[in-house]
Amino acid sequence: MNTHGTVREWGDNHKFRKGKSALVSALCVLAGILVVTPLALVFIYLVIQGAESVNGNFFTQLPKPSGELGGGMANAIVGTFTLLGIASLIGVPIGVLGAVYLAEYGGPKLNWWIRFSSDILNGVPSIIWGIVIYGLMVVPMKGYSALAGGVALGCLMIPIILRTTEEVLLLVPQGYREAALALGIARWKVILQIVIKTASKGIITALLLAFARVAGETAPLLFTALGNNFWNRNLLQPISALPLQIYSFATSAFDDYHRQAWAGALVLVTLVFVLNISVRFLTRDKA
Amino acid sequence: MTIAVESAPASASKTVGQRLPAPSRAGDVFSERFTMVMAVSIFALIGLILYELLVGAWPTIKTFGFSFLTTSSWNPVTEKFGALPFIYGTLLSSLIALLIAVPLSIATAIYLTELAPLWLRQPLTSLIEMLAAIPSVILGLWGIFVMIPFLSKFVYPGLQSALGWTPFFSGPIFGIGMLSGGIILSIMVIPIITSVSREILSSVPNLQREAAYALGATKWEVTRVAVLSYAKRGLFGAIILGLGRAIGETMAVTMVIGNSSRISASLFAPGNTMASVLANQFAEASDDAFLSALFAVGLVLFLVTVIVNLFAQLLLVAAGGNKHGKLA
Numbered sequence: 297m298n299t300h301g302t303v304r305e306w307g308d309n310h311k312f313r314k315g316k317s318a319l320v321s322a323l324c325v326l327a328g329i330l331v332v333t334p335l336a337l338v339f340i341y342l343v344i345q346g347a348e349s350v351n352g353n354f355f356t357q358l359p360k361p362s363g364e365l366g367g368g369m370a371n372a373i374v375g376t377f378t379l380l381g382i383a384s385l386i387g388v389p390i391g392v393l394g395a396v397y398l399a400e401y402g403g404p405k406l407n408w409w410i411r412f413s414s415d416i417l418n419g420v421p422s423i424i425w426g427i428v429i430y431g432l433m434v435v436p437m438k439g440y441s442a443l444a445g446g447v448a449l450g451c452l453m454i455p456i457i458l459r460t461t462e463e464v465l466l467l468v469p470q471g472y473r474e475a476a477l478a479l480g481i482a483r484w485k486v487i488l489q490i491v492i493k494t495a496s497k498g499i500i501t502a503l504l505l506a507f508a509r510v511a512g513e514t515a516p517l518l519f520t521a522l523g524n525n526f527w528n529r530n531l532l533q534p535i536s537a538l539p540l541q542i543y544s545f546a547t548s549a550f551d552d553y554h555r556q557a558w559a560g561a562l563v564l565v566t567l568v569f570v571l572n573i574s575v576r577f578l579t580r581d582k583a
Numbered sequence: 584m585t586i587a588v589e590s591a592p593a594s595a596s597k598t599v600g601q602r603l604p605a606p607s608r609a610g611d612v613f614s615e616r617f618t619m620v621m622a623v624s625i626f627a628l629i630g631l632i633l634y635e636l637l638v639g640a641w642p643t644i645k646t647f648g649f650s651f652l653t654t655s656s657w658n659p660v661t662e663k664f665g666a667l668p669f670i671y672g673t674l675l676s677s678l679i680a681l682l683i684a685v686p687l688s689i690a691t692a693i694y695l696t697e698l699a700p701l702w703l704r705q706p707l708t709s710l711i712e713m714l715a716a717i718p719s720v721i722l723g724l725w726g727i728f729v730m731i732p733f734l735s736k737f738v739y740p741g742l743q744s745a746l747g748w749t750p751f752f753s754g755p756i757f758g759i760g761m762l763s764g765g766i767i768l769s770i771m772v773i774p775i776i777t778s779v780s781r782e783i784l785s786s787v788p789n790l791q792r793e794a795a796y797a798l799g800a801t802k803w804e805v806t807r808v809a810v811l812s813y814a815k816r817g818l819f820g821a822i823i824l825g826l827g828r829a830i831g832e833t834m835a836v837t838m839v840i841g842n843s844s845r846i847s848a849s850l851f852a853p854g855n856t857m858a859s860v861l862a863n864q865f866a867e868a869s870d871d872a873f874l875s876a877l878f879a880v881g882l883v884l885f886l887v888t889v890i891v892n893l894f895a896q897l898l899l900v901a902a903g904g905n906k907h908g909k910l911a
Contacts, residue, residue, distance in 0.1 A: 397618035422831075518866060
């Protein structure tokens with residue numbers, strides 16, 4: 297009876313354990329569903345609300361003063377690309393050349409510190425860059441400007457580009473470098489003509505990733521680029537950007553502005569996702 | 584390349600039996616120095632942030648000293664500034680965010696690495712990573728017009744009737760407020776914690792799992808004994824990385840938290856985090872004392888996120904292979 301009892305207990309226990317396992321699995325599935333749901337909801341609302349509101353005017357007109365219907369975000373779209381242009385003038389050379397140092401020259405100790413610091417820098421809230429550039433550029437230049445906004449975004453890009461480009465450069469087989477060096481080619485030419493050329497697709501991927509990340513940033517622009525309801529061709533004047541315009545329209549008390557905020561959000565998300573998806577295609581080819 | 588090939592035989596014929604002149608190293612020296620300056624500029628950028636924030640915050644530090652961190656009056660008119668409401672707001676909203684996000688993220692990561700059918704794993708992972716790419720301002724827009732109306736109609740009244748006897752769920756429901764801020768933050772940190780945890784879990788060697796299966800363990804026992812305990816440190820790093828993100832996240836929180844500088848026990852009451860007070864009030868700060876106080880808030884925020892991220896990075900490095908920094 298005793299042995300029988302333990303056997304039955306073991307059997308029950310086994311069932312219990314199986315049941316527990318199934319329960320936890322079910323909970324994990326539930327968690328997965330809960331995680332994906334808000335994402336799906338964000339997309340659904342963006343597409344429904346945004347598609348209703350995007351029209352030709354959105355891409356061609358300036359914002360109307362509050363109270364008037366219609367208008368668009370043409371200046372904000374151009375502003376976003378202007379800011380990205382200025383940002384890349386700072387972020388791309390520093391990020392890519394810094395990555396070249398990490399991958400080609402640097403010793404392990406200094407490299408570790410640079411990587412570590414750049415990961416820390418990557419974690420710094422983007423609004424901090426907003427107030428730093430405010431103190432560094434807006435105050436001395438006595439005004440908000442497109443230039444200040446671009447610099448803020450550029451600083452944000454540096455650690456992202458640095459880390460991803462380094463990874464890409466390290467993927468270039470060591471044999472390529474050795475073969476070129478064995479021909480007596482100077483090292484800097486090897487880097488320029490062999491390493492960077494081989495990794496060029498990957499480097500472009502890294503840059504696109506950085507653009508995607510920075511294009512949606514609002515916080516660093518609030519006190520640097522400020523926003524502007526008109527066309528601006530002077531880089532020393534405030535300029536608008538899509539995220540800024542979405543923010544100010546979303547927090548306004550006016551229905552037509554809310555409608556346009558959704559349209560702006562759809563356009564911005566499309567821009568970010570096109571960048572992200574092209575990254576996926578580029579990396580898929582390489583793998 | 585061509586230069587080297589052409590010039591070598593030419594000079595060789597002129598100087599038979601002699602050594603070739605050493606090629607110039609100037610290009611190499613220059614390129615190494617130049618790229619080094621670029622790489623080392625990372626340190627300069629961190630120094631620059633610290634310097635600018637210290638200069639901006641200096642008047643406040645001199646006037647209020649340590650009491651800036653411990654007093655809770657924030658009054659631009661009387662020029663009395665204490666950052667406690669924002670420190671409290673940051674801690675509370677991040678805590679709410681982590682309470683929601685951590686179990687969901689880790690369970691999802693377990694699903695993705697241990698349970699999901701193989702064909703589903705990659706698409707689901709990509710989908711969750713896409714959520715991380717949604718700009719914060721768009722999540723804030725969605726928060727204002729979709730999430731808050733839903734929560735204040737269907738969820739908050741129920742919470743209040745069930746838990747209204749505690750101070751945390753009493754008082755009027757505005758919709759915007761600390762709880763809404765925490766919930767939107769949780770949506771923002773879930774993708775990060777999930778994707779870093781997923782990487783950590785999938786780096787657990789299969790031998791671990793096979794050994795546990797061989798002892799007759801069930802799926803959950805394998806996960807708990809062989810996978811989770813092995814990946815403990817890395818998962819903790821993932822959570823801390825999410826915490827760093829939650830502390831610094833600005834736009835979405837700013838749009839739903841309500842911009843109030845008072846500490847309230849109720850989670851339904853409006854509040855502010857350190858990041859959201861900067862976004863809300865920096866542009867309208869007209870006089871120097873107010874601006875300096877906001878710089879001081881920025882300094883505190885910077886130091887806190889650096890410390891939290893430092894901790895997270897060290898944990899992830901210790902957990903082996905740090906590829907995660909760039910995700911955050």
